[in-house]
Amino acid sequence: MELQNSNEIFKKAIDGKYAIGAFNFVNMEVLKAIIEASNDNNSPVIVQCSTGAIKYAGVDTLVAMAKSMAKNVNIPICLNLDHGKTFEDCKMAIDAGFTNVMIDASSLPYEENIALTKRVVEYAHSKNVTVEAELGVLAGVEEDISASHNIYTDPDQAYDFVKRTGIDSLAIAIGTSHGTHKFKGDAILRLDILAQIEEKLPTTPLVLHGASTVTKKLVENAEKQGVMLDGANGVPENMLSEACSKHICKVNVDSDLKIAYTTGIRKHLNENAENVDIRKYNTSAMEEVKKVVAHKIQNIFNSKNMA
Ligand code: G3H
Ligand code: 13P
Ligand code: ZN
Numbered sequence: 001m002e003l004q005n006s007n008e009i010f011k012k013a014i015d016g017k018y019a020i021g022a023f024n025f026v027n028m029e030v031l032k033a034i035i036e037a038s039n040d041n042n043s044p045v046i047v048q049c050s051t052g053a054i055k056y057a058g059v060d061t062l063v064a065m066a067k068s069m070a071k072n073v074n075i076p077i078c079l080n081l082d083h084g085k086t087f088e089d090c091k092m093a094i095d096a097g098f099t100n101v102m103i104d105a106s107s108l109p110y111e112e113n114i115a116l117t118k119r120v121v122e123y124a125h126s127k128n129v130t131v132e133a134e135l136g137v138l139a140g141v142e143e144d145i146s147a148s149h150n151i152y153t154d155p156d157q158a159y160d161f162v163k164r165t166g167i168d169s170l171a172i173a174i175g176t177s178h179g180t181h182k183f184k185g186d187a188i189l190r191l192d193i194l195a196q197i198e199e200k201l202p203t204t205p206l207v208l209h210g211a212s213t214v215t216k217k218l219v220e221n222a223e224k225q226g227v228m229l230d231g232a233n234g235v236p237e238n239m240l241s242e243a244c245s246k247h248i249c250k251v252n253v254d255s256d257l258k259i260a261y262t263t264g265i266r267k268h269l270n271e272n273a274e275n276v277d278i279r280k281y282n283t284s285a286m287e288e289v290k291k292v293v294a295h296k297i298q299n300i301f302n303s304k305n306m307a
Contacts, residue, residue, distance in 0.1 A: 003070050003079050005099045005130040006168055009044045010205035010249045018302040019244035022046035022080060022207075023293060024254035026053040028065055030261060033286040037293035039073040043303040046100070046250060048080035051089055063097040075307040080132070082252070090120045094129045102171065106134040110157070117165040125166070132250070135161050136173025138210050155196040162204050169205040169250060172197055174243075176210035180232040180255045189239040191246070198247040205249035212255035213237050213300075218292070222259050225266035229259070241300045251301060256292050264288035 013020055021038075025031040025047055038045035049062050063079065070077040081093035081101040090101040103120040105113040117133040124131045136153035153172040162170055174190040176182065197206065214234030222229055234255070244251060264285030268275065275281065298304050 001070055001074060001076065003067055003099045004076055005128060006078050007130055009076050009078060010169060012306065013249040014205060014247065016306060017245050018306055019248050019251050020044050020046055020303055021293065021296055021301055022048050022250045022252045023257060024048050024050065024053065024082060026056055029282045029286050030257060030289055031065055031069060033289035034293055035069045035073060035077065037290040038297065039075050041294055041297045041304045042075060042307045043297045044076040044307050046078045046080050048082040050082045051084065059092060059096040067097065087116060087119050091123060094124055094127050098129065100130045100132065102132040104134050106137060114161065114164055117167060121166045130168035132169040132171055132207055133165060133167045134171035138173050138177045152190055152193050153197060155193065155200050158197050159200040162201055169207050171207040171209055176208060176235055178210045180214055180229060180259065182210065182234050187236050187239065189235060189243065191242060194243060194246055206247045207250040207252065208243060208248045209252045211235055211240060211251045212253050213240060214255060218256060218259055222263040225263050225270055227262055227266060237300055244301050253296065257289050260288040260292045261285045
């Protein structure tokens with residue numbers, strides 16, 4: 001199928017009370033693993049690239065890979081720019097063929113966030129591209145900003161923001177953070193704030209960033225192969241799956257795939273020290289990524305057979 005924007009997949013996800021995985025990729029192997037696992041499970045999927053990924057692999061290469069892989073499967077695939085920081089980032093992605101862009105101006109003063117987001121929406125919509133924006137700050141390092149604590153999204157402000165910007169989806173801060181070490185003490189996800197936002201914005205698709213689960217099993221498997229992840233933890237699966245059954249439509253996952261991919265490579269090389277065939281250790285890495293994607297689709301997002 002052709003790549004598509006987020007309109008239809010989010011509408012169906014809200015109606016069906018499930019969520020769609022938005023998985024980061026930086027190379028052909030991770031993208032292939034995400035799409036194969038989604039296709040095996042007949043699930044819609046969002047594949048996304050950060051500006052760092054674009055710098056690494058080249059925008060045209062990334063778009064061409066996504067388009068050609070999408071053509072060979074029968075599931076809806078949306079290609080998203082993750083954490084665009086400027087109008088120029090978003091325009092570059094839209095012009096290259098991305099079908100959804102995130103403008104992350106959440107670190108700017110509120111009115112500036114609105115002005116920049118509106119400018120992106122106007123350009124994106126003229127090209128049939130949908131737009132995600134963010135309100136609130138995730139704890140930890142969010143690209144160039146680092147915050148020691150969450151600044152949760154304010155439900156009234158969220159309502160005002162969506163109405164004034166015309167965005168298609170809203171990323172909210174309810175306690176998650178980017179990376180492999182999310183919670184110092186107990187994991188807290190403010191599902192009460194999610195419920196208040198949902199009440200104000202019943203038809204707006206909501207997005208959860210920093211949603212890797214960094215499960216004990218994933219960490220143990222990685223550590224067995226020599227990856228050092230001391231103290232790593234993520235969003236508890238039960239909390240995440242509750243959020244997905246509410247209005248969270250898009251769940252961003254990068255760290256879990258990075259861990260899985262690295263584990264797969266190390267496992268192959270640890271067991272086959274003589275091997276120098278790139279395809280062999282990349283195949284092992286792709287298998288690990290596929291397992292993670294399939295598990296989430298089946299057990300957390302509930303998007304299996306929703307394509
Ligand atoms: O939210 C950001 C993503 O995890 C992207 O990470 O900038 O290392 O590609 P990256
Ligand atoms: P994780 O670090 O939890 O995978 O979050 C990824 C993300 O939010 C990408 O935008
Ligand atoms: Zn993010």
